[in-house]
Amino acid sequence: MSRGVVLRLAGLLQSWGETAAFPHRDTAAFPTRSALIGMFAAAQGRTREHALDPHPDLPNTPSHHDLVFTLRIDRPGTRHRDFQTAGGGRPHGTGLRTAAGGYRSQAKSTLVTYRDYLAGAVFTVAVQGPAPLLRHIADTLAEPCFSPYLGRRNGLPDEPLIIHTDIPDPVAALRTAVPLSLQHPPAPDAAHIPVTFIHEHPPALGDTPHRESPSQPSDFTPQARTHLLRPLWQTTEHLPAALYAGPRPIEALTDYIRKDISCPRP
Numbered sequence: 001m002s003r004g005v006v007l008r009l010a011g012l013l014q015s016w017g018e019t020a021a022f023p024h025r026d027t028a029a030f031p032t033r034s035a036l037i038g039m040f041a042a043a044q045g046r047t048r049e050h051a052l053d054p055h056p057d058l059p060n061t062p063s064h065h066d067l068v069f070t071l072r073i074d075r076p077g078t079r080h081r082d083f084q085t086a087g088g089g090r091p092h093g094t095g096l097r098t099a100a101g102g103y104r105s106q107a108k109s110t111l112v113t114y115r116d117y118l119a120g121a122v123f124t125v126a127v128q129g130p131a132p133l134l135r136h137i138a139d140t141l142a143e144p145c146f147s148p149y150l151g152r153r154n155g156l157p158d159e160p161l162i163i164h165t166d167i168p169d170p171v172a173a174l175r176t177a178v179p180l181s182l183q184h185p186p187a188p189d190a191a192h193i194p195v196t197f198i199h200e201h202p203p204a205l206g207d208t209p210h211r212e213s214p215s216q217p218s219d220f221t222p223q224a225r226t227h228l229l230r231p232l233w234q235t236t237e238h239l240p241a242a243l244y245a246g247p248r249p250i251e252a253l254t255d256y257i258r259k260d261i262s263c264p265r266p
Contacts, residue, residue, distance in 0.1 A: 004128040004170035005138050006163040006178060008253065013117045014077065014150035018215060027079070027116040027151065030071050030198055031123055032215035034227055035151050037064040040137050041220075045145030048220040055133060062130035070126040071198040072174045074181045077121025086111045117155070122181040122249075124163070126170035138165040160253060175237060179245035179252040192238035199233040210234040 041051035087096035088110030209231035
C-alpha cells in the first residue's frame with residue numbers, strides 16, 4: 001500500500017453514527033469512513049454538497065473516495081446514553097412540526113431523543129491514498145477551516161490529532177511503533193498485548209468480511225444523504241507490550257512525535 005497519515009482520535013466523548021434516526025442517534029464501536037471523510041472535508045472548508053468532489057487543484061484530481069482506512073482500537077471506551085427532549089413547553093403552533101406540515105398536539109409536543117456516545121475511547125487511524133491528497137489532508141487538519149470533532153460537535157479531540165503526516169507504511173507503524181493508550185497497563189511479565197484492528201481491505205487473501213457497514217458516503221447533501229455498504233475485516237493482533245504509553249500517554253506521544261520529526265526523511 002501507499003504512504004500515509006496516522007491520526008489519533010481521543011477525547012472525553014466520541015460518537016460515530018452508523019444507523020442513526022432522529023429519536024435514537026446511535027454510535028458505532030469505532031470511527032466510520034463517512035465521519036472521517038466528513039472531518040477532512042470540514043477541515044478543508046468544503047460544504048456538504050462538495051465534500052466528495054474531486055480536487056481539481058491536485059495532481060490527477062483525487063477524491064476522498066480514494067482513501068483507505070485501517071483502525072487500531074487502543075481503548076474501546078464505555079458506552080454512554082444521553083437523554084434529551086425537544087419541543088416541550090412551547091405554545092401550540094410554535095413547537096415541532098409533523099410530517100404533514102402541521103404541528104404536534106400539546107399532548108405530544110415533547111419529543112424524547114437518545115444520543116449514544118463512547119466515553120474515554122482512543123483510536124489510532126492509518127490513512128492511505130494518493131500522496132497529494134494526503135498532504136492536503138495533513139495540512140488542513142493542522143490549520144483547519146472548520147475545527148475537527150469526533151463524530152459530533154461536542155466531541156472535541158485531545159492533542160495530538162496528527163501523529164504522522166507522511167510515513168512509508170502507516171499500518172506497520174500501528175503494529176510496531178505508535179504508542180498504545182490502553183485502559184489498563186499490561187501484566188508485568190507480558191511480552192505482547194491483544195489489540196483489535198479494523199481493516200477496509202482483507203488482511204489476507206480470501207478472508208471473509210467480518211461485517212458490512214453502511215458508512216460509504218455517496219451523497220452528503222442534507223436532502224439526499226445516502227450511504228452504501230462497505231465490507232470490513234476485524235482482526236486481533238498481538239502487539240509488543242513495550243508500546244504501552246503509560247498512565248500519561250500524552251507524554252509518550254509527544255516524545256514519539258518529536259523523535260519522528262527529528263529523523264531525516266528518505
